[in-house]
Amino acid sequence: MSGAVSYPNHHKPAHIRPIKPHGIHEIKEHKIHHGDCLATLDKIQSKSVDVIITSPPYNINLSYNSYNDNKTELEYLEWMEHLFKRLKRVLKDDGSFFLNISGSSRQPWLPFLITTRLKEYFELQNHIVWVKSIAVDRETSGHFKPISGARFTHHNHEHIFHLTKKGDVKLDRLSIGVPFADKSNINRFGHKADIRCRGNTWFIPYRTVNSKAKKFSHPGTFPIELPLWCIFLHGKKNPTVLDPFLGAGSTLVAADFSGGKGIGIEIDDTYVKTAVQRLKDSIMTSKKVTLNKEEMDLLLLQDPETRKDGGFQSLLVSLQERLNKTTGDLTLEDSDLERIPKYAFNYNQGGWEERLKDIFGRVLGADLGKTS
Known part of the structure; x- marks a missing residue:
């Protein structure tokens, strides 16, 4: 034309x-x-x-x-x-x-x-x-x-x-x-x-x-x-x-x-x-990953209302919003790749740290522990 x-x-x-x-x-x-x-x-x-x-x-x-x-x-x-x-x-x-x-x-x-x-x-x-x-x-x-x-x-x-x-x-x-x-x-x-x-x-x-x-x-x-x-x-x-x-x-x-x-x-x-x-x-x-059903379910446990609390709460809510809930596809930005290991290892507070490891341990592998 x-x-x-x-x-x-x-x-x-x-x-x-x-x-x-x-x-x-x-x-x-x-x-x-x-x-x-x-x-x-x-x-x-x-x-x-x-x-x-x-x-x-x-x-x-x-x-x-x-x-x-x-x-x-x-x-x-x-x-x-x-x-x-x-x-x-x-x-x-x-x-x-x-x-x-x-x-x-x-x-x-x-x-x-x-x-x-x-x-x-x-x-x-x-x-x-x-x-x-x-x-x-x-x-x-x-x-x-x-x-x-x-x-x-x-x-x-x-x-x-x-x-x-x-x-x-x-x-x-x-x-x-x-x-x-x-x-x-x-x-x-x-x-x-x-x-x-x-x-x-x-x-x-x-x-x-x-x-x-x-x-x-x-x-x-x-x-x-x-x-x-x-x-x-x-x-x-x-x-x-x-x-x-x-x-x-x-x-x-x-x-x-x-x-x-x-x-x-x-x-x-x-x-x-x-x-x-x-x-x-x-x-x-950035890094593209695909979560399985169990990993998606764990990510979606986070209450969106906790976004305002900052820290790992706001991180998980922001990841929920970028997750394709049909395919499990998720793109992690550079700031996510810094914060996920930080919150998963550096606070020794149990529950939510283990949840981060359960969600991202498989898809990030050795990258998950880089800043631990």
Whole structure:
């Protein structure tokens, strides 16, 4: 297909004019395209992508390096529609498109205006709410971003629209499932394992950071678990995963964690460099393992509410969230490979140390005792 971009009424507004591409970075089986997303998408083969995961600029005046996030509403929606048309073309007929979008207290209608443009191209198969912070009774979890004034409540969630071509794509819901609270339901309803569907509210808090650099100097990064859960939920082995607004590269790191092949597109020089280095570092320092059923059951014993207690509790909860509960596949980051031996050997406190050894002793072998 031609790399030219066509627009209705021969109109080429500046905000969607393609720029000259800057090349392709290939890391392992992944590709990062440095250039304009619309022009680059025109060069990608039709029906070649299994999963699209992206979080486009929200048009709420965030501070990007090379992009004006303060367009008129009509300009922004027209730009989104050009994007959706191209994404439909490259997506396989049984593919999934996960669109992460949010409004703001001052621009609350944005996500819903976008859905009206999406209807022409996709079916809304699932509407998932990403809960970033929450208060239950007197307990709070996650980061509450400060707001000024007395007009608005804290904005604690974002939308994830799961879009497909016909609304009939079968999913692997248990891959991101959670254990039953009432264990009697397992046998009562004939479930094969102590795992059930998580539902359409996903609590994924940001990891606490105290500097912009720890967010990779990008104003709109999402946690690695978000794209990873989307990939697991789609359920295809070794998928081709596309993010047309790659930013700091979280989606491609998640694609690598899942055993997939990632394609990222990013216009900004700084973010391209960050994404390339981040992906290289992740590939070099992470370790893929596969837990058996007994090891998975031991890992899932940890109560997610103990995340806030720190130490081995937060470690086990974070590993739960990156575990594919269907296949047992888990990617351990370099920090995990440091912390697991530390907590398994260095405290001489019994129970939970033995549990760590039982979970990871087989898959890590001699590596488990390196820091003991």
